[in-house]
Amino acid sequence: MIQTINPYNGQELKKYQEDNSKAIEEKLNNAQDQFEQWRLTSYEHRSQLILKVADLLRQNTDDYAIKMTREMGKPIAQSRSELEKCAWLCEYYAANAESHLKNEYVDTDHFKSYVSYEPLGVVLAVMPWNYPFWQVMRFIVPALMAGNVGVLKHASSVMGSAVLMEDIFIDAGFPKGCFTNLVIGSKAVENIIKNPIVKAVTLTGSKPAGSAVAGTAGSEIKKTVLELGGNNALVVFKDADIEQSVETCVAARYQNTGQSCIAGKRLLLHEDIADVFMERFKTAVKDLKVGDPENDETYIGVMSREDLAEELEDLMNKSIEMGATLELGGKRDKAFFEPTILTGVTKDMPVFKEETFGPLMAVTTFKNEDEAVELVNDSEFGLGVSLFTQDVEKVEKLVSRFDDGAVFVNAKVASHPALPFGGTGISGYGRELSHFGIREFCNIKTVVIDK
Incomplete structure (x- = not known):
């Protein structure tokens, strides 16, 4: 069982039954099936649904904020601000994703040559507790707008926020499987990374966690983006x-x-x-x-x-x-x-x-x-x-x-949203946000056409 506790008063909030291996496999298979459909959708359709997410965040700010505050102790005014920032992020990518990922034509000696940005597939996110909504949203929004689908392993202490976010995306009209919450602990992550359905991994967290995830992903030759804190x-x-x-x-x-x-x-x-x-x-x-x-x-x-x-x-x-x-x-x-x-x-x-x-x-x-x-x-x-x-x-x-x-x-x-976010040294590698972030989990494909 995964238990959430209010750090301010020590009271238990809720218990969550962990997904067993069968449930995990079913969720991953559903995500893969959904990816094959989602990748074919238009930017216009994706944008419409992302904007509905923004609307839900604003319409239900007080309800969502209190959930966040009770799970991790964030002052309530700052919880509301976090939700507003998430809505802003949705609006940014709804407006800019298509231009960020449009074909880039290159002048060569061929009749036609260009670079296209195409989705990789199912992306796993391993996220921390300190910004329960924002950390997840800055991954899943650009991932979905690029045509990928996402599965989430959130921090156990904010599992209620993780469950809530999946519900928000479904309520906004996203098909089940586009954004999937895994009710799991850290020990389950290694096998999920090794699953051939998962094509890439992003993690925000500590150096040990980043090292472990990157090591496993590296052994499977899978792309990673790591944001590992700062000083x-x-x-x-x-x-x-x-x-x-x-x-x-x-x-x-x-x-x-x-x-x-x-x-x-x-x-x-x-x-x-x-x-x-x-x-x-x-x-x-x-x-x-x-x-x-x-x-x-x-x-x-x-x-x-x-x-x-x-x-x-x-x-x-x-x-x-x-x-x-x-x-x-x-x-x-x-x-x-x-x-x-x-x-x-x-x-x-x-x-x-x-x-x-x-x-x-x-x-x-x-x-x-x-x-x-x-x-x-x-x-x-x-x-x-x-x-x-x-x-x-x-x-x-x-x-x-x-x-x-x-x-x-x-x-x-x-x-x-419009500026790349990431670090050097043990702060990690790769970038989130802006056009750099949305391209991290894309196949940057060279296309050459001659007559």
Whole structure:
């Protein structure tokens, strides 16, 4: 049985009977049968159904949001925002998928030559709990618009959201089998990847999970896309607009109770402005509304699981033992973790080197641009970096020196339907979103015609 629990009060929400091997096989066979029909549908038809999904998300926002909040502790206002972003994603691909995948004609010595983008088939998605709807939607929407079908292995802690999403697509008019939820645990994933029906795999999660999935898929010669988290830096140069930078950095770190791969986890401050920045930053963090995730005013809720809060506490304590200073917060009560700030962080400390998945900011200072670049790149991760300055032209020249998959200037790193999303290093490979993302699970086919 798979059990979902409200992390805020510890109460059981529901139990789900896991799919046995027969049920899994039936679902995969149905997905394959549906793919043979779905791949022949027009972009116009696909767009109409995707737009119906967007309508359902907006019409039922409150109902869907409370499900999400109760399963993983996300503040309710942020759950609503997540659903709106999903609807936006639907509208983007409904409008742009056909142009993203149109034939590209190439001038060669042949009578006619072009590149076409054709669907691969059944794509397996292994998804995490921190954005229960968004992580799944940014996979399934472009996959369906490209003519693929998808099967989902969601995090067990948000199985209710997974079941709900499959129902939403069916209610929108998608044939059963276009988007299929598998009620399974992690142990079942390996055999599903090996099933010849599955043609590709996408995973958002931890490095160990990504390594395991990529290893199995690699042995079967199947395409993978991996998004494996980040240790993003927020770099505040001495000429930055302090007020704007503080506001953005607070949101970058503490949104979703800090449980985001693209959260700004390392705050790098130029030494000339560090004191004034920290004074205002601490005040802003203290002012964050902490409490019941179902309260509309709450900004910091509860972490998704108690063991995750314990891991964050351990990273914090080890760093303090190595010389970091606890400036704010630091207390844990089961799955609740106070908004926390550590200063005096050095690059050998766990909170600098590892991904702190929760409401803890690690603060370091730097003397010049070269040192800032060195500190940002001193990480195995490479998802994104934010730079804060009023001299945009000067800082833009630094962009190519950062190893990350994204550089945002005077803004927090965020995903956008029209922009590719993904990282380097142990943050993974491949891209989601934009025209790059929809093409990841396509057969990029060369077509040559001579008379």
